[in-house]
Amino acid sequence: MQSSFLEFIVLHCIFSSKVSHFSTCACLSDKRLYPTFFRTVPSDRFQIIALVQLMKYFDWRWVGIISSEELYAEQGTAEFTKEAMKVGICVEYRLLFSTTSQIISQSDAIVETLRESSSKVVLLFMSLSVTKSFLSKMDNYNITGKQWLGSESWITQADLASVERKDILQGAMGFALPQASIPGLAEFLLSLKPSDEPQSDIIKAIWEKFFDCSFSPSNTSAMCTGTEDLRTVSSDYTDVTHFRPENNVYKAVYLVAYALHALLQCSNGSNPTTGRPCVNKSEVRPKLVLEHIQYVNFTTQNGAKVFFDENGESVAQYDLVNWQINKDGSAEIVNIGQYDTSFPEGQKFTLKDTAKIVWGGNSGQVPRSVCREPCPPGSRKAINKFQPVCCFDCIECPEGTISNQTNSPDCLICPPEFWPNEKKDQCLPKPIEYLSYKEVMGALLTGFSCVGVFSSLLTSIIFLAHKETPIVKANNSELSFMLLFSLTLCFLCSLTFIGRPSEWSCMLRHTAFGITFVLCISCVLGKTIVVLMAFRATLPGSNVMKWFGPAQQRLSVLTFTLIQVVICILWLTISPPFAKMNMKYYKEKIILECALGSAVGFWAVLSYIGLLALLCFILAFLARMLPDSFNEAKLITFSMLIFCAVWITFIPAYVSSPGKFTVAVEIFAILASSFGLLACIFFPKCYIIIFRPEQNSKKHLMGKIPPRTL
Numbered sequence: 001m002q003s004s005f006l007e008f009i010v011l012h013c014i015f016s017s018k019v020s021h022f023s024t025c026a027c028l029s030d031k032r033l034y035p036t037f038f039r040t041v042p043s044d045r046f047q048i049i050a051l052v053q054l055m056k057y058f059d060w061r062w063v064g065i066i067s068s069e070e071l072y073a074e075q076g077t078a079e080f081t082k083e084a085m086k087v088g089i090c091v092e093y094r095l096l097f098s099t100t101s102q103i104i105s106q107s108d109a110i111v112e113t114l115r116e117s118s119s120k121v122v123l124l125f126m127s128l129s130v131t132k133s134f135l136s137k138m139d140n141y142n143i144t145g146k147q148w149l150g151s152e153s154w155i156t157q158a159d160l161a162s163v164e165r166k167d168i169l170q171g172a173m174g175f176a177l178p179q180a181s182i183p184g185l186a187e188f189l190l191s192l193k194p195s196d197e198p199q200s201d202i203i204k205a206i207w208e209k210f211f212d213c214s215f216s217p218s219n220t221s222a223m224c225t226g227t228e229d230l231r232t233v234s235s236d237y238t239d240v241t242h243f244r245p246e247n248n249v250y251k252a253v254y255l256v257a258y259a260l261h262a263l264l265q266c267s268n269g270s271n272p273t274t275g276r277p278c279v280n281k282s283e284v285r286p287k288l289v290l291e292h293i294q295y296v297n298f299t300t301q302n303g304a305k306v307f308f309d310e311n312g313e314s315v316a317q318y319d320l321v322n323w324q325i326n327k328d329g330s331a332e333i334v335n336i337g338q339y340d341t342s343f344p345e346g347q348k349f350t351l352k353d354t355a356k357i358v359w360g361g362n363s364g365q366v367p368r369s370v371c372r373e374p375c376p377p378g379s380r381k382a383i384n385k386f387q388p389v390c391c392f393d394c395i396e397c398p399e400g401t402i403s404n405q406t407n408s409p410d411c412l413i414c415p416p417e418f419w420p421n422e423k424k425d426q427c428l429p430k431p432i433e434y435l436s437y438k439e440v441m442g443a444l445l446t447g448f449s450c451v452g453v454f455s456s457l458l459t460s461i462i463f464l465a466h467k468e469t470p471i472v473k474a475n476n477s478e479l480s481f482m483l484l485f486s487l488t489l490c491f492l493c494s495l496t497f498i499g500r501p502s503e504w505s506c507m508l509r510h511t512a513f514g515i516t517f518v519l520c521i522s523c524v525l526g527k528t529i530v531v532l533m534a535f536r537a538t539l540p541g542s543n544v545m546k547w548f549g550p551a552q553q554r555l556s557v558l559t560f561t562l563i564q565v566v567i568c569i570l571w572l573t574i575s576p577p578f579a580k581m582n583m584k585y586y587k588e589k590i591i592l593e594c595a596l597g598s599a600v601g602f603w604a605v606l607s608y609i610g611l612l613a614l615l616c617f618i619l620a621f622l623a624r625m626l627p628d629s630f631n632e633a634k635l636i637t638f639s640m641l642i643f644c645a646v647w648i649t650f651i652p653a654y655v656s657s658p659g660k661f662t663v664a665v666e667i668f669a670i671l672a673s674s675f676g677l678l679a680c681i682f683f684p685k686c687y688i689i690i691f692r693p694e695q696n697s698k699k700h701l702m703g704k705i706p707p708r709t710l
Contacts, residue, residue: 018290019255021248024152026075029311036290038312040251041177042341044072046316047152048079050175050339053349054149054320055121056087061390062119062371065094066110068130076125076151090371090390092119097126099133107137114143120360120369125151132160139164147360147367150174155321156244161331170325171360175318175339177244180302185250194226210235251306251314258306259292260284305342316341320351324358374406377425381407397424400587417581419588430583434592435498435660435667442498445667452491452674459682460484466689479530479553483523484682489516490674494667506577506594511568513670514605518564520677521612521643522557528619528636529556564608571601582659591659610647616640635680642676 020028020039028034029043055063065080067073081091095110114122126134131154144167154160155174194215197203204224208214210233213224243250265271266278273295279288297307305315320337337351359367375381375394380403382393397403401411402420414420418427436442463472463480472480493516496509530553575598582591596602617640650669657665688695 018286019252019293021252022245025072026079029313031311034312036287038255038290038293038308038314040248040255040306040314041245042316042318043313044076044152045079046313046339046341047175047318048076048083050316050318050320050349051080051123051149052083052087052089053339054173054175055084055089057349057351058366060121060147060367060369061089062092062369063089063121063123064092064114064117064119065123065125066097066134067094067124068126068134069096069098070127070130072127072153073125073130073151077123080123080125085389088389090388092117092371092388097130097134097137099130107141111138111141111143114146118371120145120367121147121149123149123151124154126154128154128157131157135160135165135168138168143168145361147369148172152176152318156333158331158333161323161325161329163329166325166329167361169323169331170362171358172323173336174321176321176333177248178304178317178319178338179244179335180247180304182243182247182250183301190230192230194224247302247304250302251300251304254298254300255293255296255306256289258296258298259289262292262295263288322357375403375408376406377402377404377408378420378423379403379408380411381409402427416583417590430588430590432581432590432592433586433659434500435663436500437498441660441664445664445671446495446498448671449491449494449667452494452671452678453488455675455678456484456488456491459678459686460488462686462689463682469689471685471688471695478550479523479527479557480682482557483520483527483677486516486520486523487674487678490520490670494670494674497663497667497670501579501592501594503578506579507572509594510577510596510602510605511572513666514568514609515561515564517609517670517673518612519557519561520674521609521616522560524636524639524677524681525560525612525616525619526553526557528616529553532619532622560612564605567601567604567608571598571605574598575601577602585658593659593662606647610644613640613643613647617644635684639677639680642680643673646673646676 018036018038020037021041023039024041024044024047026043026045028037028039029045055061063084065077067077077094081094084091093113095113097106097110124131124134131150139162146168148168148171150172152175155172156176161169192203194200194203194207204215207224207226207228208221210230211224211228212221213228214221215224215226217223262273263271263279263284264281265273269278270276271278273292294308294312299305304317308314316339318339319335320339322334322336324332324334326332334356335352336354336357337349339349341348354366359365361367371388371391372394375392379394379396382395383389384391384393392407397411397420400420401413402424403411404425411424414427417430419430420426421428435445437446460481463477463484466472467477489512493509493512496505496512499505577594577597580593580595582593585591617637620634620636620640646669650665653665654662654669
């Protein structure tokens with residue numbers, strides 16, 4: 001009697017919908033409205049989340065929806081749209097299909113939308129009966145190239161397949177209740193005999209249908225003996241190896257059984273689960289059983305997990321299935337994945353070997369369904385307020401910025417020492433520019449400097465070898481040798497401007513340039529003064545040469561040079577030149593240059609050189625009309641004219657030249673002015689010494705030649 005009473009309690013809890021095995025509506029999760037409702041079937045909300053995870057996994061972010069006007073479809077598609085938006089999936093269209101619609105063009109409108117839409121993935125969210133009606137309408141249309149996703153209500157119904165629907169259903173996917181076998185059920189059903197339940201009309205009707213017999217006399221069929229073997233029959237009834245929704249009934253029965261077991265536990269006069277006083281079997285009521293259901297946590301013999309959250313929801317487990325239709329139109333429902341909410345976040349959705357998946361439209365690869373391809377690195381994603389968020393614009397990163405990830409919302413500014421590569425997806429160190437010996441311009445300038453040094457040394461050797469000849473003696477050989485030495489230093493100092501600037505090289509190049517050029521101009525100035533003094537000495541009663549003899553000449557050169565040395569020392573002491581990375585002139589590269597430090601010091605050095613050159617030019621110009629025996633003044637005039645022209649041109653070119661060209665202009669000015677002095681003052685004399693030795697005589701130098709003017 002007690003056993004029958006407990007069976008009644010179990011059946012009451014199950015079939016009074018306190019514990020449901022088939023009600024999937026998400027609305028039943030509201031505990032304010034349904035405080036005693038539990039279910040062993042997952043809520044439709046979990047199916048929606050699983051579908052969203054599937055689309056996210058395959059990067060299907062542009063989808064269409066076809067649904068019916070049922071509550072099941074309306075709530076499901078509304079929940080799907082909301083969940084899809086959270087992960088950036090957009091719905092291109094949502095079409096309603098009605099089985100009661102009188103509009104003839106309804107199917108035409110749906111087909112036209114399917115053909116014109118850019119989305120490749122279509123979610124068909126309907127009940128089984130509406131799906132059958134919809135597919136029958138689509139049989140008349142050639143719809144290809146779409147990846148169909150189905151709701152749990154129809155996705156395992158293989159009888160929907162046919163040859164006409166092969167293009168639509170081939171490769172269809174969806175989540176279904178997990179497939180499982182119920183232990184012992186097969187043996188029970190297949191061993192069942194009419195004699196076990198002699199009062200059951202249902203068993204008799206099934207028996208008569210399976211074995212084409214009758215338990216009552218009939219002229220059309222044989223008599224049933226009741227001993228026929230069900231194992232010889234092939235039908236849905238006898239195929240009991242795998243169940244889907246039926247497994248939830250199995251779990252519901254065990255759920256109530258476990259709850260009863262927990263309710264009847266007694267330890268020291270109280271229930272160990274709730275702490276309440278113990279109850280016996282006669283005191284068991286459905287309300288007490290339902291109170292204990294929320295504490296149940298067990299795993300069935302076929303591996304199904306059963307426990308509940310605060311909303312009365314059990315573990316949501318789904319199989320991801322794939323339709324693979326054969327040539328005869330029959331469908332094979334293949335399990336290709338799983339969704340299980342009992343797993344940790346990020347592991348709920350798992351996929352098996354994707355190589356075995358058949359895709360929609362018989363495609364050999366995963367369909368691509370996006371409104372806009374992701375913005376590649378080097379661009380940023382810009383949302384268009386007039387379009388869905390999936391239909392964004394890709395804007396190339398501005399100059400000097402990068403984006404190193406797909407769909408980057410912003411472009412990042414590179415640090416000052418870096419610049420984007422061509423693709424604008426990474427910042428690379430800016431190339432450092434300076435005048436190098438390895439490049440063509442640096443090598444050419446180095447070559448000209450070496451030629452200048454060689455020419456100066458060669459001229460010195462020629463003058464040294466012919467120092468006793470009249471032409472060398474007549475032009476103040478001591479100052480000439482000193483001038484050649486200073487010109488050699490001028491050519492050498494140009495080499496300090498080539499190569500990677502450093503703190504020491506920056507200080508050396510400017511000071512060496514300033515001092516050597518003053519030494520050079522001082523020697524030229526000394527020679528010019530000697531020419532003037534020598535002419536004055538030829539006048540009757542003149543004794544000026546004693547005031548500007550060799551000692552005074554050396555002292556004047558030393559004094560003029562020491563003044564420049566003092567200026568350079570002050571410059572180096574107060575604010576010396578230094579190596580500097582100039583990142584303002586060019587955006588894409590760094591100019592490694594020598595900053596002047598004190599601009600006053602630099603221009604003071606140049607001004608002093610210019611002052612001496614101007615003075616030398618004036619004196620040489622005044623001495624140009626002297627007798628030909630002192631015609632070196634004309635050569636000095638030409639040399640100073642070239643010198644001043646070069647350096648006057650240098651100033652604007654120096655200021656306006658960018659980067660390494662600034663250094664090249666300065667080197668060119670040094671070489672040009674040095675070659676000008678060497679060529680104008682010494683080459684004519686070398687020409688006479690080597691090629692016109694007959695003119696290298698005192699008689700020829702003392703000869704009266706008509707004066708010439710410039």
